[in-house]
Amino acid sequence: MxxxxxxxxxxxxxxxxxxxxxxxxxxxxxxxxxxxxxxxxxxxxxxxxxxxxxxxxxxxxxxxxxxxxxxxxxxxxxxxxxxxxxxxxxxxxxxxxxxxxxxxxxxxxxxFQDALTHLEDFSSDDYLVQSKAVSLVGDANLELGNVDKAIASYTKAASTNENKYTTPKYLAKLAVAQEEAGKVADAIATYAEIEEKYYESFEYAAARKHKARLEGLAAK
Incomplete structure (x- = not known):
């Protein structure tokens, strides 16, 4: 005390x-x-x-x-x-x-520029909606010639909440951007991922075709 x-x-x-x-x-x-x-x-x-x-x-x-x-x-x-x-x-x-x-x-x-401005101002806690928005950001950047930014957006969209419905779609876009950037090996690997993981997807047949095409070009 x-x-x-x-x-x-x-x-x-x-x-x-x-x-x-x-x-x-x-x-x-x-x-x-x-x-x-x-x-x-x-x-x-x-x-x-x-x-x-x-x-x-x-x-x-x-x-x-x-x-x-x-x-x-x-x-x-x-x-x-x-x-x-x-x-x-x-x-x-x-x-x-x-x-x-x-x-x-x-x-x-x-x-495309105004589209990019508004899409970058959007955010969502819903993974599917957010990945869709990120993919659209990639579309706008690709059209504007910002290929590296498009690749980054498609990569992020494809890796967000991976699933058999939207992921192969974003991977297909990623492969297109990679080819446009001259990254043929990366594009082949992306198409291969669709072929191996998402063989039930709509993008599967096109992925096989473009993968074979790029492999043929790379072999020349």
């Missing part, structure tokens, strides 16, 4: 400290309250904005699925398009998804 006099002395020093620093402590407490309140407000506001954006984006998604691309991008005069969603509701999940749609549309329109 501590000495009662010592305890009283410590309490006294504590009370003196509080009296001397009341304004400082009050300021710190007020700042903490403001900070916590600001964080809560931001989270609630962002959630409300996201819900509103998702509701307004519904029609744009419908236009996209119906191949009404101009309406999907720019709206129909009544409903908002993806471009307006991105502008009006930044930092929301809806805007993030809108970037994916916009990038896909621009890619189909051969507007």
């Amino acid at each position: 501590e000495n009662p006099d010592e305890i009283a002395e410590r309490i006294g020093r504590g009370e003196a400290f509080l009296k001397q620093n009341t304004k400082v402590l009050g300021g710190v407490l007020a700042a903490a309250v403001i900070l916590i309140g600001g964080i809560l407000f931001f989270q609630i506001n962002n959630q409300n904005q996201n819900e509103k954006a998702q509701a307004e984006m519904f029609q744009a998604v419908y236009f996209f699925e119906q191949d009404s691309i101009d309406f999907a991008l720019n709206g129909d005069g009544i409903n908002k398009g993806f471009l307006t969603i991105v502008e009006d509701y930044p930092r929301t999940d809806a805007a993030n998804l809108a970037h994916f749609y916009i990038g896909s549309i621009y890619l189909s329109q051969k507007n």
